[in-house]
Amino acid sequence: MTREFTCIVCPNGCDIKTEIKVGQDGKHEICSIDGALCARGEVYVKQELTDPRRSIATSVLVKGGVLPLASVRLTNSIPKDRILDAVTEIKRCSLTAPVFSGTVIIKNILGYNSDVIVTKEVPASEK
Ligand code: SF4
Numbered sequence: 001m002t003r004e005f006t007c008i009v010c011p012n013g014c015d016i017k018t019e020i021k022v023g024q025d026g027k028h029e030i031c032s033i034d035g036a037l038c039a040r041g042e043v044y045v046k047q048e049l050t051d052p053r054r055s056i057a058t059s060v061l062v063k064g065g066v067l068p069l070a071s072v073r074l075t076n077s078i079p080k081d082r083i084l085d086a087v088t089e090i091k092r093c094s095l096t097a098p099v100f101s102g103t104v105i106i107k108n109i110l111g112y113n114s115d116v117i118v119t120k121e122v123p124a125s126e127k
Pocket of ligand 1: 007008009010011012013014036037038039040041042044
């Protein structure tokens, strides 16, 4: 079967066309691959076929800060089908200013060896 992918590993976003065979054991075999500008494209396709993963960047509420939100992101990608669960868990958090970049707000989210860290500092507001 033919399958097309857009590689998300780098900003080039290569459109990759593949011919894939599925064996009786359910495993995918890539028969041909076209359109990837580098070898990471094939690694990405193999990952998509076996264990698709994504990372996310979002924000959490900050109390008493000069900004109402602090941006956060995952340190490692997690299974694509658990992204909504991760967002739900992150949205339960709120922080109190000052908030420092790099602070871990959730360790090992959903057990996938990925932490949620702050990516934008939010100083406390002066009263
Ligand atoms: S195949 Fe290589 S160059 Fe193309 S988007 Fe993926 S990582 Fe970037």
